[in-house]
Each structure stands twice: as structure tokens, then as C-alpha cells.
Amino acid sequence: MNQQTILCQTHLDLNARMVPFGGWDMPVQYSGIINEVKAVRTAAGIFDVSHMGRLYISGPRSGAFLDRMLTGSATGLRQGRARYCLICNESGGVIDDTIFYRLGDEEFLLIPNAGNRPAVVEWFNQWIEAEFSGGVSIDDRTTETGLIALQGPGAANLLDSLCTLTGGASPSSLRFFAWGEGELGPHTVFVGRTGYTGEDGFELSMSSQDATPVWNALMEAGALPCGLGARDVLRLEAALPLHGHEIDANTSPIEAGLDRFVRREGDYIGQPVLAQQRSDGTERRLVGLKLPGRSAPRAEYPILANGQEVGRITSGSFSPTLDTSIAMGYVFAGHSEAGTTLDVDIRGRPAAATVVPLPFYSRS
Amino acid sequence: MSPEDRKYTREHEWAKVEDADAKLVSVGITHFAQDELGDIVYFDLPNAGDSVAYMQKMGEVESVKAVSDLFSPVTGRIDAVNSELVDHPELVNDDPFEAGWIMRVVLEDLGELDTLMSANEYDEYTGAS
Numbered sequence: 001m002n003q004q005t006i007l008c009q010t011h012l013d014l015n016a017r018m019v020p021f022g023g024w025d026m027p028v029q030y031s032g033i034i035n036e037v038k039a040v041r042t043a044a045g046i047f048d049v050s051h052m053g054r055l056y057i058s059g060p061r062s063g064a065f066l067d068r069m070l071t072g073s074a075t076g077l078r079q080g081r082a083r084y085c086l087i088c089n090e091s092g093g094v095i096d097d098t099i100f101y102r103l104g105d106e107e108f109l110l111i112p113n114a115g116n117r118p119a120v121v122e123w124f125n126q127w128i129e130a131e132f133s134g135g136v137s138i139d140d141r142t143t144e145t146g147l148i149a150l151q152g153p154g155a156a157n158l159l160d161s162l163c164t165l166t167g168g169a170s171p172s173s174l175r176f177f178a179w180g181e182g183e184l185g186p187h188t189v190f191v192g193r194t195g196y197t198g199e200d201g202f203e204l205s206m207s208s209q210d211a212t213p214v215w216n217a218l219m220e221a222g223a224l225p226c227g228l229g230a231r232d233v234l235r236l237e238a239a240l241p242l243h244g245h246e247i248d249a250n251t252s253p254i255e256a257g258l259d260r261f262v263r264r265e266g267d268y269i270g271q272p273v274l275a276q277q278r279s280d281g282t283e284r285r286l287v288g289l290k291l292p293g294r295s296a297p298r299a300e301y302p303i304l305a306n307g308q309e310v311g312r313i314t315s316g317s318f319s320p321t322l323d324t325s326i327a328m329g330y331v332f333a334g335h336s337e338a339g340t341t342l343d344v345d346i347r348g349r350p351a352a353a354t355v356v357p358l359p360f361y362s363r364s
Numbered sequence: 365m366s367p368e369d370r371k372y373t374r375e376h377e378w379a380k381v382e383d384a385d386a387k388l389v390s391v392g393i394t395h396f397a398q399d400e401l402g403d404i405v406y407f408d409l410p411n412a413g414d415s416v417a418y419m420q421k422m423g424e425v426e427s428v429k430a431v432s433d434l435f436s437p438v439t440g441r442i443d444a445v446n447s448e449l450v451d452h453p454e455l456v457n458d459d460p461f462e463a464g465w466i467m468r469v470v471l472e473d474l475g476e477l478d479t480l481m482s483a484n485e486y487d488e489y490t491g492a493s
Contacts (some may be wrong), residue, residue: 032457033428034403218395229402230430294406294453295426318405318428347431360430 002184004049006146006208010215022115027227031093034320036230040197041321044152045226046218053117054141054205061135066108069127071253071262077102082177082192085261086122088270092252092277096120096243098212099194099258101179113243117142135178146211150218151201158221159202163189171202187214196231198238199363236326239288239359245299245314246286246328255282284311285336288360290352291325294318297344304343304350305331310335313344321358326360366394366487367461371480374489376382377437379477387471391437396490401427404453414442416469418476439479440471
């Protein structure tokens with residue numbers, strides 16, 4: 001039995017197509033994936049991302065604890081800011097990727113992926129017990145709150161018309177990866193200038209009872225409801241990794257090209273392995289592939305060089321924004337240079353693909 | 365409601381007689397099928413002159429999200445493939461029963477169509493009635 005977000009009935013009323021995802025019933029599309037992708041690239045779209053976790057981590061040792069758990073520094077993060085990083089195991093594999101916000105001296109909000117939330121909580125509790133006993137508490141408020149992403153070049157103007165931050169500033173005054181609290185009509189919202197689409201945008205969290213009215217206010221102001229189908233295409237075009245595809249417990253952030261989110265120093269879990277990989281290089285690398293035409297490689301399709309398998313696709317799709325097929329996948333390091341021509345075995349048909357620099361799409 | 369001028373398969377293809385004397389039928393996928401697929405971006409289809417057989421794979425259709433096999437609702441030789449679908453596969457989303465036809469096939473035996481579902485039966489099958 002899947003969980004349902006507080007917005008589930010709203011999706012059904014909008015005739016969304018629902019699918020199971022990460023243990024939740026989620027909308028995969030409303031008006032159509034291509035239409036929704038275009039809305040986010042040219043105007044503004046909204047996504048229900050309430051299935052993702054909301055872990056409030058607090059206590060006198062919360063900063064030190066997160067410094068131990070995360071590839072990014074928590075104690076080095078200023079209040080009012082957010083950071084993207086990885087939660088790694090001792091082998092440098094990725095348990096989850098996350099954005100976390102510094103709420104106060106001793107309080108953080110950490111957003112794990114929906115399907116990984118139980119594993120992350122268990123992992124954290126294990127380390128709290130081992131090394132931080134009594135100094136850190138985790139309050140999982142995932143089911144008490146809603147989380148809505150507003151994304152697109154029109155997001156800032158749209159939100160400014162509805163919402164004022166505490167102290168009177170506009171949401172558009174927030175820098176990328178900063179957050180504030182504000183009022184949207186009678187509703188109190190937490191506003192982070194973050195997202196997972198490669199566009200400007202915000203992620204808004206609010207009490208459960210405020211989720212539907214906030215969603216409706218954003219829709220009435222012109223944001224198009226968008227589902228997980230569009231979200232997956234948008235994040236692939238922006239080359240943002242998806243746990244279970246580009247990253248997993250057996251894949252390191254160095255292989256995945258996420259070096260810039262990994263501290264060089266610091267006594268965090270996985271650091272020795274990641275430092276070693278950074279200096280020695282890794283056997284395989286994540287690459288971007290572009291294919292002429294519209295037939296798309298899908299996850300697990302073999303990548304070939306001269307007929308020999310040299311890697312596997314992790315994600316692929318037709319890109320409506322670029323009007324061609326794109327994919328990411330791992331190849332042995334000798335085949336990872338931009339400009340290298342490879343083949344992807346698309347259900348028995350070899351299709352020519354060129355290694356290209358990532359991301360495929362970045363906003364101007 | 366599916367059009368009553370043609371027959372349907374459980375795999376959500378349709379076959380419509382265009383010229384009974386020539387045993388010529390057009391073939392496509394249903395509104396239900398295109399709606400399930402979502403935005404169609406690519407067809408992999410056989411060529412005119414190739415043979416197709418009842419319920420054998422005749423090609424593939426890709427939507428943004430997924431790939432599905434296409435099964436031939438009839439047995440015969442392909443007379444024509446809808447070349448519009450190369451650049452405009454979304455025609456099948458927009459108009460699955462007319463402009464979005466996929467192939468025209470010359471049947472070996474027109475009586476083969478008698479085994480397929482009527483529009484009423486198909487709508488009952490998909491729960492659309």
C-alpha cells in the first residue's frame with residue numbers, strides 16, 4: 001500500500017495519471033510531458049514533491065554530526081543558506097543525495113529522496129548512537145508538511161506577486177540556494193530558492209493544511225501542474241543525477257562527476273576512499289551522450305565501442321528542449337572524452353552516439 | 365466511444381477496410397492506446413513490401429517515458445507506411461483513428477477481421493462504454 005501526499009486528491013481532481021514512485025502514489029503527468037517540460041523551460045510549472053523527506057536535525061552536536069555524515073560542510077554553511085551534497089557509505093558509495101538548509105545555530109532541515117528516507121534515517125540513527133549519543137535529534141516531519149516546487153523563468157515574478165518574506169523582502173531577493181520564511185496569503189511558507197529542473201525556481205514547504213490552498217494559488221497565478229515524467233526529463237536535460245540511476249550505494253560521487261560537492265578534507269564517512277579516487281582517477285566515468293533522432297536509449301542499455309560493451313546507460317530520453325535524444329551512462333575512462341563516438345545498443349539496433357559535455361541544457 | 369467502422373484487438377490496434385475488392389485495410393492504434401502511451405516521439409516501423417502476421421510484432425512505438433511493441437492486427441503484405449509519422453509521430457496522439465494511421469496492408473483473407481472485436485466490444489474491454 002503506497003502512501004499518498006496531502007495533495008493526492010488535488011491531482012485526481014486535475015485528472016493526473018498516477019503512478020507508484022518511491023513508496024508513494026504520485027502524478028506522472030497532467031496535460032502531457034512535453035507540454036509540461038515546455039512550460040517549465042519558458043514560463044512556470046509546479047510539482048508536488050511532498051513525497052520527499054523533511055528531516056529536522058537539531059541539538060548541540062547537530063552540525064558536527066552532519067559534518068561527519070555529509071560530503072558537504074554543515075558547520076561551514078551560513079544560516080539562511082542551503083547546500084547540495086551526498087550521504088556516502090564507508091566505501092564512498094552514495095546512500096542518497098540531498099539538499100540541506102541551515103535553519104539556526106543548532107538546527108538543520110535535510111531533504112532526502114522519498115524512497116531513501118527510511119534508509120537515511122536508519123543510517124543517521126546508527127551513527128548518532130555510535131558517536132553522537134544525546135547530542136542530536138531527528139524529527140521526521142515528512143507527513144506533517146507539504147512540499148511544492150515552483151520552477152521556471154517566470155517563477156520569481158509569479159511568487160513575488162503572491163508572497164512576501166518576513167521583513168518585507170520579495171522572494172526574488174533570495175539568492176540561489178538561500179531560503180527565507182514568508183506569507184503567501186494567510187499561509188506561512190518556507191521558501192528555498194532551489195530545484196531539480198535546471199531552471200530558476202523555489203521549493204515551498206508548508207503545514208499540511210496549507211498545501212492545497214498554496215497549490216491552487218500558484219495555479220491561479222499561472223503555474224502549470226507538472227508531474228514526475230516532466231521532472232525526470234528536465235533533470236536529465238540539466239544532467240542532475242537521480243539516485244538509483246546515476247548514483248547508488250555502489251557508485252561514488254567522483255565517478256558521477258560530482259567532485260565539486262565533495263570536500264577534499266574533513267572526517268566524513270567515505271572521505272578516505274573519495275580522496276583516493278580523486279587523486280588516482282576512477283575506472284569509469286559518467287558521460288553525456290547525444291544521439292541524432294528521437295529513439296532514446298533507456299536505463300541499462302549497453303554502450304558499445306567497436307562492438308564491445310564499454311558501459312551502460314543510466315538514464316535516457318527524447319529531449320523536447322533540444323529536439324534530439326540524450327542519455328547519461330557510465331563508460332570506461334578511455335571512452336569518456338567529449339567528441340568520442342560510441343554506439344548504444346537500442347534493443348538490438350546499434351545507434352550512433354557522441355560523448356558531449358554536461359549539462360545538455362543550461363539556462364542562459 | 366471508438367469508431368464503429370473498424371475492428372479492434374486486445375493489444376489496442378485497429379483495422380479498417382479501405383477497399384474490400386483489393387483486400388486493403390488501414391491499421392493504427394486506438395485512442396486508449398495513445399492516451400496510455402502519452403506523448404509519442406518515435407515509431408520504428410517495417411517497410412512497404414514487408415509481410416506482417418496477426419499478433420506478430422510489427423514495430424515499436426516510443427513515448428517520452430517508455431517503449432512499447434506494436435502488434436499487427438492482420439496478416440498480409442504492407443502496401444504503405446504513413447511517412448508523416450517520421451517527422452510528426454504526435455499525429456497519432458492528436459488523431460489516432462484518421463490522420464494517425466500507421467500502415468495500409470493487403471490482407472490474405474479479409475475474413476480474418478471477423479475474429480477481431482467490434483467497437484462496442486472493444487469499449488467494453490477498455491471500460492470506456
